[in-house]
Amino acid sequence: MQDVSGSTSPTTIPVSLRTLLGLIGPTFRRHWLRLLGGFIALVVVDFLQLIIPRFVKTAVDSLTAQTASQPQLLQLSTMILLCALMVAILRFSWRYLIIGFSRILEQKLRDRFFEHLLRMDQPFFERWTIGDLMAHNSNDMATVQMACGMGLVATVDALVMSTAALGFMMAISVKLTLIALLPMPVLIICTRVLSGRLHHRFNLVQEQFSLLTEFARATLVSVRLIKAYTLERLQENRFSELGEKYVRLNLKVATVQGLLFPVATLVGNVGMLLLLYFGGILVIKGDITIGSFVAFVSYLYMLIWPMMAVGWVANIFQRGVTSLRRINRVLTQEPIVVQPPFQPLPKKEQYTYTCQKLSFQYSEATHRALDGIDLTIGPGLVGMTGRTGSGKSTLCKILLRMYPVKDSMLFFQGVDVNDLSQEDIRNNIAYVGQEPVVFADTIAANISFGRPEATMDEIQAAAKAAAIDTDIAQFSGGYKAVIGERGVKLSGGQRQRLALARALLCDRPLLIIDDALSAIDVETEQQVLQGILAKMEGKSVLLISHRVNVLRHADRIVLLDAGKIVDQGQHQDLLANPFYRIMVEKQRNDA
């Protein structure tokens, strides 16, 4: 059954944190060993860093007590060196393991997202802009990666470091610890506020960057049009305006960023000031040794980063969750065309596709694009023509199951399409659209796109049927010639014939050609048509065209107007129809 009205709009539905964590949970479980290894390395690094001041303390104490000996100093500095070496190796290890994990997680999520996008239907892509989807694919993934990588590292690191450093400090002097900690809350609050602001401004920078790149992309894609209209200067000005704004926004980020570290150092130095004064008094009174005092200073420095991390990490996680929520919003969208369970497709010699009072209206439209169409396609050649906007392309897209249809309107092999899977139907249709798609790849790869396993002979046969073989022979490299991005090296007619060769190679029972012979010149046209007819012998073709010389070969020509079939019959029958007759006369005069 089909619920045609059920289009869900991209609004925010409250989602529990649990659901969101469900998106990344499995990856955590699968790589737990890697994570464990990473965090052990991280904790050991922290421990070693904490140990180094102890050696310094011992050295300073024996120096002040004048008991220090050369071998002792050598031993101590060797220990310090060893620790530093271990720190270096283990730092590399945890980075490799944990940050590596976050990259794996990002990739898994990205794959899932991409796979989901490819599963979606036409209405989905009308609701979501490509720009939005690209932003999810890059920014949101990166934010989640950040939270699960550096976010986790900072949390664990900060926890271990601060507890341990505090422990060591307390062991030296509780009173001094409390005094030195006085400025720390200020540090936490400052980082929290500043990193929040930083995030906001950073978002603005990213948005501006998207605008800038999108503008550059759109300009380059339509560069021929821009030159034809001599709009270069205008585009240049607009581009540099966007660029200037980008710089301004970046400077704002730099302002906040520039504040963050001075504030942190300032707070740290205030702590140091308190420490020097009060700690100094304790040393004078002989409550603590000079060595302890020196170690204490090191520990205080070690505390600064964890305190900043507390403020920073809260932001990172908050952003991660927001991004996951946005990703989840896309992932929970379902295509409205498919609804299992499906029936198996009956196998028959010949394929028929039948419309019964088929009506269709686009979700935002005020009138029907198709209105009570009764039509059977196959076997044989059905020609179709009609004014622009009469609904021809819409019919093709409906036949390809790109849009939902109500029950009992469309039957493939006599079965209601809503009881069949889209794949089963599409696997039997080859389609050449109005704007042929050409990939930046070799000619051969372009032709064999729908059947990558096709042999070179088959590819050549398809090219011959589409009358593009002689053109290909003229390219340097022939079938191996690479087509430039967007097929710039091909003329419109060549692109259309290439797309046709691709469809013919698929060798499917039904071929739909949506006005895709329009740019082919009149001499080649008949050759192409004969190629199609020979290849599709005994099969079904729906051929949409404005060319009378193409249409007249059809077993039946259907005339569409405002979504309705207004006339149909063979070429001779249709001459009585005014629209058709005018078309015939006009083309006779043109020729």
Ligand SMILES: Nc1ncnc2c1ncn2[C@@H]1O[C@H](COP(=O)(O)OP(=O)(O)O)[C@@H](O)[C@H]1O
């Ligand atoms: N994606 C769409 N959303 C809303 N309306 C559309 C969409 N595509 C086409 N239409 C409208 O549907 C009607 C039929 O369009 P179309 O099938 O492309 O006509 P044709 O191929 O015969 O030129 C037109 O009025 C067109 O504006």
Ligand SMILES: [Mg+2]
């Ligand atoms: Mg069209």
